[in-house]
C-alpha cells in the first residue's frame with residue numbers, strides 16, 4: 001500500500017499536515033522552506049492521498065517508509081531534520097488510519113500506548129527542537145502561526161490594521177510574545193520592526209521635551225511626586 005510514488009512536479013500540495021491536523025495549504029502560509037518541502041509540516045495532496053518527501057521531493061503515502069528505503073534517512077532523523085515532533089506520523093491520514101486499525105485488530109498495541117499518540121509533545125520532544133526556537137518545535141510554531149515566515153506577515157498585517165507599529169500589548173494580544181520574536185530572529189523588538197520597514201515605538205525621556213504617551217506620562221508623574 002506504500003508502493004505508490006510520484007515525482008515532485010507531478011503533484012501540487014493542496015493541504016499541509018501539522019500536529020496531526022490537516023489544514024488547507026494557504027491556511028498556514030507562508031512557510032519556511034526545508035529540503036524540498038516546508039519546515040515543521042508535511043505538504044499533502046488530499047485528492048491523491050500523497051505526502052511530499054522533504055529529502056527528494058517525491059510524493060508518497062508514507063514518507064517515513066519511503067525516506068528510510070529510498071533516501072537512507074530514518075524516521076527519527078527525518079523528523080529532527082525537518083522540524084517535526086518526535087510523535088508526528090509520517091504517512092497520510094488514511095494510511096495511518098488503516099495501519100492503526102490493523103494494529104488494533106491484531107491487538108498488538110496496548111490501550112495505554114494508543115493514547116500516547118494523541119497527546120501533545122512530551123518535554124523530551126521539546127528538548128529536541130532545533131535552533132533559536134524558544135523551546136518550540138517548528139511544527140508547533142506552524143500550529144500557532146509562529147514560524148519565522150508567519151510572524152513577519154502577521155506583524156506586518158497588525159501594523160496595516162492599526163495604521164501604526166504594533167506595541168508590546170498589541171503583539172501579546174495577537175498571541176505573538178515579544179520574547180518569541182527575539183528568539184526567532186535574534187533581533188530586539190526595535191530592530192525587528194525596523195527590518196519590516198516599521199518605525200520602532202519609542203518612549204521619549206521627559207527631558208527631551210517630547211510629549212509622552214498618556215499612560216507613560218501618568219507613571220512618570222506619579223514617580224516624580
Ligand SMILES: [Zn+2]
Pocket residue numbers: 053054055056057058066067070071
Ligand atoms: Zn524521498
